[in-house]
Amino acid sequence: MADTVRWGILATGKIAHAFAHDLALVPDTEIAAVGSRRIAAAEEFSARHTGGAATAHGSYEELVADPAVDVVYVATPHALHLENARLAFAAGKHVLCEKPLTLTTQDAEEMVRLARERGLFLMEAMWMACHPVIRALRERLHAGDFGTPRALRAELGFAVDAPPEDRMFNPALGGGALLDMGVYPLTFAHLMLGEAESLSAQAGLGPTGVDLDVAVAGRYAGGAVATMTASMTGWSSCTAAIATDRGRIELPWEFNHPRHATYTEVGPDGPTHPQRIAGAEPVIGQGYGNEIAEVGRCLREGLLESPLVPHAQTLTLMRQMDALREQIGVRYAADA
Structure with missing residues (x-):
């Protein structure tokens, strides 16, 4: 290279x-x-x-x-x-x-x-998995810096202003909230909590048969739980949070590419002052730049997959979305 x-x-x-x-x-x-x-x-x-x-x-x-x-x-x-x-x-x-x-x-x-x-x-x-803030949060959470995670919440949604024939509503093009938006909350939970032990979903479907709104509940290792939502019809907070046995981690608007996160420890006297969680390297542009830099690093080192987005992780999330679509009744031609 x-x-x-x-x-x-x-x-x-x-x-x-x-x-x-x-x-x-x-x-x-x-x-x-x-x-x-x-x-x-x-x-x-x-x-x-x-x-x-x-x-x-x-x-x-x-x-x-x-x-x-x-x-x-x-x-x-x-x-x-x-x-x-x-x-x-x-x-x-x-x-x-x-x-x-x-x-x-x-x-x-x-x-x-x-x-x-x-x-x-x-x-x-x-790109979320390559984002410096997400990477730093994951590493510190797994290291035990914030205690043991017990409950995670992540939501991503906005009102899609597009005609009915737009790809977002078209099942032939893989339309729907789960694949377009829900993949972020699901991936965030996977990165922070590990592979889900069980997932269940509810959804509201549109006239074309795609999911317009979807809510997913998950159980993870050690009994940790997660609630994840995606919407094409309403403006969610687009935030995420993790409750641990020592405090609370919060990611602000557009949690999938945040500029920072915060951790607030809760002691006998109540919450302490929030600690800012930043990445070890700068965010490049909106964050796509960090993904691009990771691809370049892998190519120069002769890697066939990235340790940040390994094939096994991608396939695990695909299996989760297949199972969730079956639960909510969304089918694509490719399913046949």
Whole structure:
């Protein structure tokens, strides 16, 4: 791997623009090419983020074939991830694929198999797991700095202002609150408490059959419990908290990429002054930059998966979401 990691951006939607913005802040990293089904969209993206320096391609096939690209960022809707990653692997390219990795565990296992078969790097773009504050909190919680966790709460939701045909409401594209938003609370609980021993869910479904609102209750090791919610119809607090036997940890608005967290110990005389929990390294941009830096580190070290977002963790979360969808009655064509 050369000193500079050269990225190919596959698709030019909203998430790809946010990703490209933070990529510009990561040293020894560049966008070499961008691909879209419309050449005009690729050219506009290249002009906006690289001043036209990145090669614009009018197809995903042309993008993955570009010899200037080392790693492909797959930013298409969930239902297209496996198809797009397969293209990249066939062209010998490493892959960072947006979350959730696929619609089903079976497809996710196939993507992992293809990467391993080709000897290529694959990581789900769970940027929260690469975030310095989340990493510091997890390490200190597991070290016992805040006591033993007993109850966790995490919620992420906002009113989706989009027409009925939008991908968020489209079951053919993997629409629904669980896969788009619920993956964050579920992953947060997994990072902090370990693998769930049991999960149960309730949901409200929309006219297209996707889950608009979902609530999940979980039990974890040592009897710890968690409540996790996701919503496409209402504005939640978008916060998280962990109650321990010594005090309380709180993450503010947008807990999945926070600027800080706080720990308040509760003693005989009541709560103490909150302690600020910060990361060991700076947050790069919104936090996508830390994910991008982790991919670069892994590629330079010859790793095929990241220890921060290992394949086993991604597959565990996929199995959880498959089981939860079965409970709430949400099915996709890929389930067949």
